[in-house]
Amino acid sequence: MAKVLMKGNEAIGEAAIRAGCKNYFAYPITPQSEVAEYLSKRLPEEGGVFLQGESEVAVGYMIFGAAGAGERVMTTSSSPGISLMSEALSYIAAAQCPAVFVNIMRGGPGLGGILPSQGDYFQATKGGGHGDYHLLVLAPDGVQEAVEMTMQAFTLAEKYRNPVMIMGDGLIGQMMEPVEFPDGLKTEPTNKDDWATNGMAHRNSKKRNLVKSLFLDPTALNDNNLALKAKYAQMKKEEVQYELVNADTDYQVLITSYGTMSRVCRTAIDMLKEEGIEVAMLRPKTLFPFPEKAVFDASGKESCQAVISIEMSMGQMVEDVERCVKGRRPVEFYGECGGDIPSPEKIIEIIKALL
Amino acid sequence: MAKAFSRPKALSTTHTHYCPGCTHGIVHRLVAEAIDDLGIQEKTVGIAPVGCAVLAYNYFDCDFQEAAHGRAPAMATGIKRVRPDLMVFTYQGDGDLASIGMGEIIHAANRGEKFTTIFINNAIYGMTGGQMAPTTMPGQRATTAPLGGTRPRPACPSAWPTCWANWSPRICHPPGRAQTPAGQQGQKKPLSRRFNIKWKTGASVLWKWFPPVPPTGA
Ligand SMILES: Cc1ncc(C[n+]2csc(CCOP(=O)(O)OP(=O)(O)O)c2C)c(N)n1
Ligand code: SF4
Ligand SMILES: [Mg+2]
Numbered sequence: 001m002a003k004v005l006m007k008g009n010e011a012i013g014e015a016a017i018r019a020g021c022k023n024y025f026a027y028p029i030t031p032q033s034e035v036a037e038y039l040s041k042r043l044p045e046e047g048g049v050f051l052q053g054e055s056e057v058a059v060g061y062m063i064f065g066a067a068g069a070g071e072r073v074m075t076t077s078s079s080p081g082i083s084l085m086s087e088a089l090s091y092i093a094a095a096q097c098p099a100v101f102v103n104i105m106r107g108g109p110g111l112g113g114i115l116p117s118q119g120d121y122f123q124a125t126k127g128g129g130h131g132d133y134h135l136l137v138l139a140p141d142g143v144q145e146a147v148e149m150t151m152q153a154f155t156l157a158e159k160y161r162n163p164v165m166i167m168g169d170g171l172i173g174q175m176m177e178p179v180e181f182p183d184g185l186k187t188e189p190t191n192k193d194d195w196a197t198n199g200m201a202h203r204n205s206k207k208r209n210l211v212k213s214l215f216l217d218p219t220a221l222n223d224n225n226l227a228l229k230a231k232y233a234q235m236k237k238e239e240v241q242y243e244l245v246n247a248d249t250d251y252q253v254l255i256t257s258y259g260t261m262s263r264v265c266r267t268a269i270d271m272l273k274e275e276g277i278e279v280a281m282l283r284p285k286t287l288f289p290f291p292e293k294a295v296f297d298a299s300g301k302e303s304c305q306a307v308i309s310i311e312m313s314m315g316q317m318v319e320d321v322e323r324c325v326k327g328r329r330p331v332e333f334y335g336e337c338g339g340d341i342p343s344p345e346k347i348i349e350i351i352k353a354l355l
Numbered sequence: 356m357a358k359a360f361s362r363p364k365a366l367s368t369t370h371t372h373y374c375p376g377c378t379h380g381i382v383h384r385l386v387a388e389a390i391d392d393l394g395i396q397e398k399t400v401g402i403a404p405v406g407c408a409v410l411a412y413n414y415f416d417c418d419f420q421e422a423a424h425g426r427a428p429a430m431a432t433g434i435k436r437v438r439p440d441l442m443v444f445t446y447q448g449d450g451d452l453a454s455i456g457m458g459e460i461i462h463a464a465n466r467g468e469k470f471t472t473i474f475i476n477n478a479i480y481g482m483t484g485g486q487m488a489p490t491t492m493p494g495q496r497a498t499t500a501p502l503g504g505t506r507p508r509p510a511c512p513s514a515w516p517t518c519w520a521n522w523s524p525r526i527c528h529p530p531g532r533a534q535t536p537a538g539q540q541g542q543k544k545p546l547s548r549r550f551n552i553k554w555k556t557g558a559s560v561l562w563k564w565f566p567p568v569p570p571t572g573a
Contacts, residue, residue, distance in 0.1 A: 006370075023436070023437045025433065025436075040532075049436045049437055053429070053431070053432075053462075054458060054459070054462035055458065057426070057429075057458075057459075058426070058432075058459050058462065059429070060426075060429075061422065061423065061426040061429035061430045061433065061459075062429050062430070062432050062436070063419075063431030063435035064429075064430055064432060065402075065420065065429065065431060065432065065433025065434040066427075066431065066433035066434060066436065066437040067433075068420045068430070068433075068434065069400065069433070069434040069437055069438050069441070071438065072434070073437065087423060088423065091423050092557055094410075095420075095421070098366040117388035124419040125480070197400045197418035197419065197420055197434070198418070198438065198441075199396035199397060199398045199399075199400065199418060199438070199440070199441050200396070200397040200398075200417070200418065201398050202398075205469070208416055208417050208419065209416050209419075209420065210412055210419050210420075210421070211416050211419070211420040212403075212412065212419070213419065213421060214410075214421055260464075313569060339477070
C-alpha cells in the first residue's frame with residue numbers, strides 16, 4: 001500500500017479501524033482531540049460505534065462494559081483524562097478484560113500544559129489506579145510506529161486479557177508523517193465465549209458469564225492476583241521490545257530514552273559520531289514489560305563509562321534504568337518538563353560533560 | 356395440576372446474604388419474573404452496583420458485570436452500544452445512583468440510552484454500615500448524622516426519579532413499594548412492560564422505595 005501523509009492522532013484512529021476495532025468512546029482533551037474528530041466521521045462509515053461520553057470517568061466504564069461484552073474497543077485521552085480513567089483501568093485489569101487506551105501525554109501535574117511531555121511514565125507503568133496490576137505499555141517514537149503499535153495493541157490485549165496502553169505525546173499526536181497501514185498486523189478477535197458477557201444465546205450456552213473484580217474470600221483474591229502476576233511474568237518473557245542504536249561500537253556513554261525524546265537523542269548520537277565520540281542508545285518500545293536484561297547487558301560493555309536516561313520529565317524511567325544497571329555504572333539523568341523538547345545541541349553538551 | 360407458584364428461571368437457587376426482612380430478595384424476584392415473562396434470560400446482561408446488592412449476580416442466572424461505585428450506567432452504555440441486541444439492566448442503590456453515580460445516570464438518560472435501571476432507595480448507605488446518603492430524610496439518624504439529618508435542604512428521596520425524568524424525554528416509572536404484597540403485585544406488570552420498552556427504545560429508571568432500615572441495622 002502507498003504511504004499517506006497523516007497527523008499522528010488521525011493515524012491512530014485509522015489504525016484502530018484497520019485492526020478491526022469498531023468501537024470508540026472518548027472525551028475531548030488537547031492534544032488528542034483529533035482522534036475523536038476523525039473517528040466521529042470514520043466509524044459511522046464503517047458501521048461502528050462512536051460515542052462522546054460525559055467525562056473520562058464515564059468513558060473508562062463504557063470501555064469496561066464494551067470490553068466485558070467481548071467487543072474490541074478503544075479510547076484515547078491525554079494526561080488529566082487518563083488520571084480519571086485510572087479507576088476503570090484498575091477494575092478492567094482486575095476483571096481481566098482486553099481494551100486499548102491511548103495516552104497522548106501533555107505536561108503535568110495538575111492542568112499542566114498542552115505541550116508534549118513524558119510525565120506519565122510512573123502512572124502508566126507502576127499503576128495509576130489502585131491495587132496490584134500492570135498495563136502492557138507501548139511507546140512509539142513516531143507516527144508509523146504509533147500506527148503499528150495501535151494495531152498490535154488489540155492482539156496483545158486479547159492475548160493477555162489485559163488493558164494495553166499506548167504512550168504517545170503531544171508531538172506524536174500533532175505532527176504529520178508518511179504512514180502505511182500494514183495488513184499483516186490485523187488479527188482475528190479471539191474467541192471470548194469462555195468469559196465475556198456476550199449473552200448466553202449468542203454463545204449457545206446455558207452457563208452464564210461474570211465479569212467482576214470483587215473477591216471477598218482472601219484465598220480467591222490471592223488466587224486472582226496470582227493469576228495476574230503470572231500474566232505479567234509471561235509478558236516479561238514474551239513481549240519485551242526495544243531498539244539498540246549505535247551499540248556495535250565501543251560507546252563511551254549509553255543513553256536510555258523513548259518516544260519523541262529518543263528521536264532527538266538519535267540525532268545527537270549522529271552528530272557526536274562525526275566528532276569521533278561514540279554514544280549508544282537503548283530505546284525501550286515496551287515500557288512495561290521493561291527491557292531489564294537489555295539495559296543490564298548494554299550498560300556492562302567495557303567501554304561504557306556512564307548511563308544517562310534522557311526524558312521529557314523530572315526523572316521517571318531513570319528509576320527503572322538504575323534498577324536494571326544494578327550499580328555497575330553511574331546512572332545520570334537529564335530531562336526537561338515544561339513542554340520544550342531539548343535540542344540535539346543540548347544533549348551533546350550534557351553527554352560531553354559526562355566524559 | 357397446574358403449578359401456581361415457582362421460582363423464576365432467571366433466579367438462581369443461591370441463598371441471599373441480605374439482612375432478614377430485607378426486600379432486595381423481593382425485588383430480585385420481580386426482576387427475574389419480568390425476564391422470564393419476556394423470555395430474554397439468554398440475551399440479558401445485568402450490572403451489579405457497589406452497595407448491598409453488589410453480589411446480585413449470585414442470585415440471577417444470566418450474564419452479569421460488576422461496576423465500580425456509581426458507574427453502572429456508563430458500563431450499561433458501553434455494553435448496549437456495542438451489542439444492541441442484548442437486554443441490559445443496572446440494579447443500583449441510592450448512594451450508588453443518587454450520590455456518586457448521579458452524573459452517569461443523568462447523562463445516560465439524557466442520551467436516551469436503551470437500558471433499564473432498577474433504583475433501590477433505602478435512604479441510607481446500607482453496605483458500609485448506615486452512613487447518611489443524599490436521600491436521607493430530615494430527622495433520620497445515620498452513623499454520620501447521629502443527631503438526625505440536619506441539612507438545611509429537605510432531603511426528599513421521592514424527588515430524584517422525577518428530576519431525572521425532566522432531563523430526558525423518556526418517562527420514569529412511578530415509584531413502587533416493595534414491602535407490601537399489593538405493592539409487589541402492582542410492580543410486576545409495569546416491570547416487564549418497562550423492560551420490554553427499554554430494550555427496544557430508550558432509557559428508563561425504575562425505582563423502588565424501601566422504608567429506611569433500622570439505624571442499628573447493617
Ligand atoms: C469509590 C468508592 N467509594 C466508596 C466505597 C464504599 N462503599 C461501598 S458501598 C457504599 C454505599 C452504598 O450505598 P447505596 O448505594 O445506597 O447501597 P446500599 O448499600 O444502601 O444498598 C460505599 C460508600 C466504594 N466501594 N468505592
Ligand atoms: S442493610 Fe438494608 S439494604 Fe442492605 S441487606 Fe440489610 S436490609 Fe437490605
Ligand atoms: Mg442505600
